Amino acid sequence: MISDDLEELYKLLRGSRSANAVLDARALIQENKAVLAFAKLVDARESYMESRSRLLKQVPEEQFKGTSKEDVRNRKVLLRKQEKTHEILKAFEEVMPLVERVAKREEAAAAAEAVSVTVDEIEDEDDEPELVVSPADPSIDDDDAPADDEAVDEPDAPIPSRLATSADITQRFVEAFNDHDDDGQLDLVNDEFGFREVNSDDDIYPSAVYLIRLNEKNFLVRTALTAASDRTIELESVTDERVIKPFSREDFFALGKRHRMVLLTKSLIVEDSSSFDDDDDDENGEQHVLDMAAFGQLLTAAQRSGLVSGADQIGHVRDREFRMEKYDLAYQAIDAIFSRFTADASQRAQQLVREDNDISAGRLKISPKDLQAKRIRDRMQTQEVERARRRFQVVLEGLRVLGSGVS
Structure with missing residues (x-):
């Protein structure tokens, strides 16, 4: 059982700062609050990895080179600490996918319940055929209200994300990845994952998933459990049986510096559990249920686009005007941000056109590899911008319908 696995993990972590978070996650699992439990578990793992990062990078034979009894003892102590750290990280890797699966099912059930409540309200009130359920609607009991608000972070918090693991690479994703060409693979990865640039040696994590471009081909690889301390980085393909040659630590880091590699992340907001995905938004032109989750998705998309400096204002509008049913004021505030x-976004597009013209005319010198890397980054960022644009349109249309209904 997950509860027993978390208890064993707590015993391994006892005395660490992360132990209490694991204990909290276990209590939340027992209360059927898997989404909150998974968030606690992610925080615990990230905190533990940060606290042990320096320890894992130490080499006992180099740290204590002497032959005295004290140096021999210190080498053994350091080695035992590293072995325990690896054991704890492995325990995290085993239990986190189990908790995440339960969290996704919980999110999907909450979304289905929210849709059911909306349909019942529409059938009961014929005079309001376009009724939109508001989180402040007093006619809905607290127990029946959508639980999406629990999954939305406070507006002042950073984008809720974690490092992607091999458990996030589903068989369906692998089949789609192998069936696409290079550009299609990049689009597929961008739709499913976030990414973080590899800027320093500290960005080399154990059991993490990286997107690497080698010999004009894309590879999704996983690092070994001991990658944080290994001098040679062993890689394993997560999409096929191809053998990936190991890299020295310096060469592996150099891939990131040349923008040939990114570290994949996974959002903690499970967008695909919503009954209203991006395709529905594009087809229907509006989101029929405008709730707190829609603002959370907009906030995440705006932050990831990199073009909304005041993205936190979206959270403030959600918590003030939207909660108080001041839909006209909320519309004006979101429209100003949009x-x-x-x-x-228009200035960015013009800048990209100018850069392409300069490259074509030879005014801007860039190697073919750097040009390919630039185009990958630009394409992925453009997709984030378009995703944010769609989210803005969904929220604005919902607020417009709500405002017209109130008036």
Whole structure:
């Protein structure tokens, strides 16, 4: 059982700062609050990895080179600490996918319940055929209200994400990845994952998933459990049986510096559990249920686009005007942010066109490899911008319908 696995993990962590978070996650699992439990577990793992990063990078034979009894004892102590750290990280890797699966099922059930409540309200009130369920609607009991708000972070918090693991690579994703060409593979990865640039040696994590471009081909690889301390980085393909040659630590880091590699992340907001995905938004032109989750998705998309400097204002609008049913004021505030976003997106597009013209005319010198890397980054960022644009349109249309209904 997951509860027993978490208890064993707590015993391994006892005395560490992360132990209490694991204990909290176990209690939340027992209360059927898997989404919150998974968030606690992610925080615990990230905190533990940060606290042990320096320890794992130490080499006992180099740290204590002497032959005295004290040096021999210190080498053994350091080696035992590293072995325990590896054991704890392995325990995290085993239990986290189990908790995440339960969290996704919980999110999907909450979304289905929210849709059911909305349909019942529409059938009961014929005079309001376009009724939109508001989180402040007093006619809905607390127990029946959508639970999406629990999964939305506070507006001042950073984008809720974690390092991607091999458990996030589903068989369906692998089949789609292998069936696409290079550009299609990049689009597929961008739709499913976030990414973080590899800027320093500290960005080399154990059991993490990286997207690497080698010999004009894309590879999704996983690092070994001991990658944080290994001098040679062993890699394993997570999409096929191809053998990936190991890299020295310096060469592996150099891939990131040349923008040939990124570290994949996974959002903690499970967007695919919503009954209203991006395709529905594009087809229908509006989101029929505008709830707290829609603002959370907009906030995440705006932050990931990199073009909304005041993205936290979206959270403030959600917590003030939207909660108080002041839909006209909420519409004006979001529309003002959207206008600035549109202007910045237009400037970015013009800048990309100028750069392409300069490269074509030879005014801007860039190697073929760097040009390919630039185009990959630009394409992925453009997709984030378009995703944010769609989210803005969904929220604005919902607020417009709500405002017209109130008036």
